Amino acid sequence: MTFWVVLTVNSVTFGGLLFLLSAGFSLIFGLMRIPNLTHGSLFMLGAYVGATFLVGLISIKFNFWVAAIVATLVVAAFGALIERLLLRRLPGDQLAQVLVTLGISFMVADFCLMAWGGDPINVTTPDGLGGFMRFGTLTFSLYRLAVIAIAAVVAIGLWMLLDRTRLGAMIRAGVDDPDMARVVGIRVSQLFTIVFALGAGLAAFAGIVGGPILSVYPGLDQDMLPLALVVVILGGTGSLLGSFVGSIIVGFIYNFGQALLPELAYFVLFLPMLLVLIFRPQGLFGRQVP
C-alpha cells in the first residue's frame, strides 16, 4: 500500500516538473511551429546556474527561492537572445530554425560540462522543506508536495495569463492564425521573443526546482528533452491543458515503468505516444492544423 501511494505522489511530482518544462515547449511550438530542441539544455542550464548561486558565486550566496528566480531570469534572457540573434535571421525557414536550436543545444551541453565538470551536483532542499509529513502510517517528503503545489500555482498563473490578459489573447491569436493576427495589428514577431523567453524561463525554473529531486548532471538535457517531446505529442501542441494532462500521464508512466519494468521503462514511456500518433495524430487536446 505504502509503495503504491508513494509511487503515486512521486508520479504527480514528476508530472508537475514535466508540466513546467513542457508548457513553454508547447507554447513555442504552437506559436513558432518549431520544436525547440534547446529546451532540455535550458532546463539543465537553469539547474546549473541555480545550483551555482545556491553554493555561492564570488561570495554571492542566495537562498533557494532567490536563486531559482535569478536562474529563471538569466536563462529567460538567454532564450530571448537566441530568438533575437539567431532564429530571427531565418524567418519562415522552420527546418533551419530547428537545426540552429539543435546546434545550440550541443554548445550549451558542452559549455556546462566545461564550466561545471562531469560530476553530478546535488542541490540541497530549501530550508523548512527537508522534512516529512505523516498521514497515519504514510510519510511524504514535504518538498515533493511543495513541487506539486508550485506546479499547480504556475499552471493557474499561466492559464490566467493566456486566458484573461491582453497578452494572452494576442498569443492565442498568434497560435491559431499568425497571418490573420498580423493583419489585425498584432506584432507576432515580438510575441516570438516574449514566448521564447517565457518558455526558456519556465524550463530553467523547472530545472532548479527539480534539482533537489533529480540532481544536476551532464546528460540531464538529453534525458529531459524526449520527455518534453512525448508530453507535447501526447497532449497536442499549443494547448496548455494538453501539456498538463500529457505531463501527468508521462509522470505516471515514467515512475511506474521504472519501478515495475526497469529495463523497458524507456520503451514503455513511448508507447502512449505511438498510440496517439496512430489514432489521433494532432494529440489529445490539439486542434487539427490546416
Next chain:
Amino acid sequence: MNAALVRSLALVAAFVALVTLPYWVTGTYYINVSSQILFYAIFALGLNILVGYAGLVSLGHAGLFGIASYVVGYVLAEGFGHAPAILAALVIGLLSTAVFAALSLRATGIGFIMITLALGQIIWGLAYRWISLTGGDNGINLHGRPAPFGLDLSAPSEFYYATLVIFLVTVVAVTIFVRSPFGAALRGTRDQPRRMNALGYHVWAIRFWACLLSGLLTAISGILFVYYTQFISPQTTALTASAEVLLMVIAGGPATLLGPIVGAALVVIVKNVVSGYIERWNFLLGAIFVAIVILMPEGLVPGTARLWRSGWRALRRRQAVVIAGSTEPKP
C-alpha cells in the same frame, strides 16, 4: 575542354586516388581515417536520400545505424558466424526501418523530425537500459573481422579495400536511383506532394520505399562501423550521432551526390584532428551547425559549384567576346 570532360577527368582522378590510397598514404592511422570516411559517407548518402531527395529530415538515423551494429555484435556473441550476423543485421535493420517509417510517415516536415527524434531516443534508451540484451553502458565487444574469399580484413588496408568496394557500389546504386523515374517521383513528392497525388502517384508508398532504401544503406554502414571499431555502445545511437550524420549531409549539400561524401570527409577529419588537440568536439559540432545553417544553407558542394560555375562562365564570356564579338552564353 568542356565541363563534362572536366567532370569525367575529376571522377577518374578521384577513383584512382581512392584505389591507390594505401600506397601513398603512410601510416595505418590515416588509412583507418579513410575507412571511417568511406563508411560514414555511405551512412550520409543513405540519410541524404531522405533529407535531400524526399525532404524528410530524420533525427533518429543513428538509432537504425546502432540496431544493425548491435545485431552483429549480439549474433556474434551468441556464437554464430559472420555471414549469419551480417544477414541478420540487414534483415533486422530493414524491418526496424519499416516500423520506423510506418510511424514517422504519419507526419511530414517538423512532425517527422519530432517523431524520428523520439524513436531514436527509444532505441538509445533500450540500448542503455536493456542490459541483459545490449550490455548497457559497457556495450558489446567483437572479436575479429570476417575473411570473405580468403581475404583477411583485420589489416587496415584490406579493410579499407573492402569498405571502398561497398562504397563504390553504393555510389553507383545511389546515382542510378537518383536518375531513375523513381528518383524523379521522389523529388516530386518533396516539391509538390499534392500535385503528385493528383497525378496518381502514391506519395506515401514512394516515401516509404525511400525510407527503406535509406535504412538499407544505414544498416550497411552500421555493419562496417561495428567491424571497424570492434565495439558498440549506446553512445553510437545517441542524438549526437544522429546530428553528426545530419551535419555531414547539410554541410556537404543535401540533394547532391558529392555533398554527403564531402560532408562525411569534413566531419570525420575535423573530429579526428580536432579531438587530438581539444576535447570540445561537441561545442565545435554545434558551432559548425549554426554557422553553416546561417551562412551557407545550401551546403559546401553546391556553394562551391556555384562559385566555380560563375567563374567558368566569366572566363567563357571573355573568350566569346574576343572570338565572336557579341555571343553571350546562356545563363
